[in-house]
Every structure is written in C-alpha cells, then in structure tokens.
Amino acid sequence: MSREEVGSGQLAVRLGEEGAALRQAQAGLRRLQAREQLFGRLLASVNALLWAYDWQTRQMLYLSPGYERIFGRPAGALPDALADWLACVHPDDRDYVLGSLGEVLDKGAIERREYRIVRGDGQLRWLSDKCYCGDPDEDGRARIIVGLAEDITERRQLESELQRLASIDGLTHSSNRRHFFECAQRELQLARQYGTPLAFLLLDIDNFKRINDTHGHQVGDQVLQRLADCCVTTLRGGDLFGRIGGEEFAALFPRCRLEQALPIAERLQRSIGALGFAAGGETLRITVSQGLVGLEPDDADLGALYARADAAMYQAKRQGRNRIVRL
Numbered sequence: 001m002s003r004e005e006v007g008s009g010q011l012a013v014r015l016g017e018e019g020a021a022l023r024q025a026q027a028g029l030r031r032l033q034a035r036e037q038l039f040g041r042l043l044a045s046v047n048a049l050l051w052a053y054d055w056q057t058r059q060m061l062y063l064s065p066g067y068e069r070i071f072g073r074p075a076g077a078l079p080d081a082l083a084d085w086l087a088c089v090h091p092d093d094r095d096y097v098l099g100s101l102g103e104v105l106d107k108g109a110i111e112r113r114e115y116r117i118v119r120g121d122g123q124l125r126w127l128s129d130k131c132y133c134g135d136p137d138e139d140g141r142a143r144i145i146v147g148l149a150e151d152i153t154e155r156r157q158l159e160s161e162l163q164r165l166a167s168i169d170g171l172t173h174s175s176n177r178r179h180f181f182e183c184a185q186r187e188l189q190l191a192r193q194y195g196t197p198l199a200f201l202l203l204d205i206d207n208f209k210r211i212n213d214t215h216g217h218q219v220g221d222q223v224l225q226r227l228a229d230c231c232v233t234t235l236r237g238g239d240l241f242g243r244i245g246g247e248e249f250a251a252l253f254p255r256c257r258l259e260q261a262l263p264i265a266e267r268l269q270r271s272i273g274a275l276g277f278a279a280g281g282e283t284l285r286i287t288v289s290q291g292l293v294g295l296e297p298d299d300a301d302l303g304a305l306y307a308r309a310d311a312a313m314y315q316a317k318r319q320g321r322n323r324i325v326r327l
C-alpha cells in the first residue's frame, strides 16, 4: 500500500470518528434542549415562583415565570429585581423580608417566612417565601440564596376566618367564653404592668327560664341576640364584652375605676329595659341583674375578680333582681 493510500485511510477513519462524536454531541444538545423546554414548561405551570439571589453582588440571578403571575407585574431587568421585589412588599413587612433574607445565611434555611405584597393591580396578597442557602464557595465568599414563593392568601383568609369562628358565640356573635377570658387576661396583665385601674361586670337576664317556658326557645334566642347587640352598641370601643354562659354575659372596662364603670352599667340597665319583644300579641320586656367590681391589689388573678362579680350578681338576684350591686 502506498503512503498516499495509508494517509487517506487514516483520514477516513478520523473523519468517521469525528462525525460520530459530532452526532453524539448533537444528540446530547437535543436532550439538553428538550430538558430545558420541560423545565421551562414546569416552571411556567406551577403556581409558585422560584428565585435565586446572589448575596455577594446583591443581584437577583433568576426569577421564574411565576413572578409575573404572583406579583402581577412584568419581570423587568434582573439587576433591579430585588429592589422591585421590596417595593412590592407591604411597607410594614419590608424590614422582616430583608432581615430574614440575611438570617438565612446563618441558619441555612428558613422554612416559614410569610409576608404581604401589593400586586400591580393594588391587591394585597400573602406570600409564603421559603429560602435556602447553599454552602460557601472554596473562597468562602459567594453565597447564593434560592427561594420558593407561593401565594397563600386564600389559606391565610381561611385561617383567620377559622380563628374568628372559634372565638365567637354562634348565637349572639359576641365573644365566646374562652375568647372573652383570654382577652380579659391580657387586659389584667396590662393593668398590673402599668398600674392602671380596671372594672369587671357580670350581667344575667332575670327569669329567663320563664321567657323560654312561656314564649318558646325561639323568642328566648331572640332576646339573647338583641341583648348582646344592645350591649355592644352601648359599651365603649375599648371595652370587652362576651357571652360566658347560657343567659350570662360579662364586660371588662380597661383603665376604668369602679365609679367610672357604674354609669356604664346603669346605661346598660336602661338600654336593655327599653328593648321590646313581640311575643303572643304583647310586648315583652326584660330586666337584668348586674354584679360590678373593680380590680383590687389583693386580687391574685382574674378568677378572684370573677368570683367577686359573681357574688355581687347573686346578691342583686337575692335583693329582688333588676339592679346593679357593686362589691
């Protein structure tokens, strides 16, 4: 075989090898492109936003297409995206968002990070924005934070509605016993802390059993509802009020001495006495007995205040009902 023939044979082999390598590279490229398209479709279809932020350069590196949908704004130029992001955060939550972003550098991950944003159309939305931080580079400097933000507004609304429902009395829509005493406990702590006065009132409908027995439970329920409405409108803004038993209600007057609470109890007595209920062709009137007490230095807890108000209220019953007894 001549030298020329050997040379052209080697060239053909090399060309063949290079052609195979090229086809392999092209197939690899097609697979990468297909995978990129798949990721693109996945990111565009999930109702969440993936993001990456370079803590070192203070620049957003990546925002998935969810940004436009969740924030209701165009993605804009990447370098400004963090500023854009913060501008959309509710002003009261901005410090928290920045602070927790820095915190993730120490903790490695923040699983619960919830705050409010204002969308492009002005709507207020709640975000759950978990974030994670990778290990530092070899030079120990570059820090990339990645995050997953989801719109959780509906969940937050549901939670607060459940909370509201768990704290109100289903019939009168006033605070239920548990919620009333929780709030009263907080007020008592504040009164102790700041040395301010506080008054506590128990109010019980007189002969309510007779109303039920004579006119039926429906009329009884109506009495409870209207009495509660009447108390809420008669009391002042900062006062607490709740239904703590069948026909028993309680009120707490923060920063109010016993003498200052008395005119309020008297006003309640008059407003309730003026209520009229249509029952069996006549107008039914109701009265209430009230026990009113003020916080005293010896009162160890809310229980002590409650016990004295209860004793005062039963004294009012024994004295003939339709009256206020102070203790």
Ligand SMILES: Nc1nc2c(ncn2[C@@H]2O[C@H](COP(=O)(O)OP(=O)(O)OP(=O)(O)O)[C@@H](O)[C@H]2O)c(=O)[nH]1
Pocket (backbone or CB within 6 Å): 171, 204, 205, 206, 207, 208, 209, 210, 212, 216, 217, 218, 219, 220, 221, 224, 245, 246, 247, 317, 321
């Ligand atoms: N309609 C109605 N009645 C209720 C409700 N909860 C409790 N009651 C009734 O309230 C009545 C309370 O009766 P008592 O404890 O004997 O008190 P009272 O008749 O008001 O008598 P005094 O308190 O001594 O004036 C009972 O008949 C209970 O059935 C309610 O949600 N709706």
